[in-house]
């Protein structure tokens with residue numbers, strides 16, 4: 001799902017919506033039709049304002065919303081990958097993730113290491 005539309009892709013079901021809205025999560029659940037997901041992956045990032053503390057807080061809020069999706073659709077033992085802008089909210093968010101998963105690590109891909117302060121949280125084995 002994304003705020004923006006995409007070109008249709010084979011074998012991909014896409015929802016255009018805002019993850020901060022509860023109705024979008026309902027739409028995701030409807031699409032899952034009572035099935036549980038193996039993986040929830042969020043590459044979301046906010047529109048950049050230029051003020052890092054604002055952008056970081058918005059990024060953390062998108063991650064919180066992605067974690068709501070995890071709580072509603074991920075199967076036990078499933079995995080979660082989530083991009084976050086590093087900052088004061090990161091530690092608190094990682095703590096929330098650690099409550100839910102057996103293994104939690106952060107990873108900074110080579111491609112984004114020099115130009116940005118985004119990191120990926122990789123969480124394995126959802127405890128439910």
Ligand SMILES: C[S@@+](CC[C@H](N)C(=O)[O-])C[C@H]1O[C@@H](n2cnc3c(N)ncnc32)[C@H](O)[C@@H]1O
Nearest residue numbers: 001002003004017018019020043044045046047
């Ligand atoms: C770095 S892009 C990644 C897009 C896609 N994963 C890709 O690789 O092309 C970040 C995406 O987050 C989306 N986004 C930002 N805020 C959102 C929100 N509230 N709900 C859903 N998507 C959002 C943006 O529309 C943007 O497409």
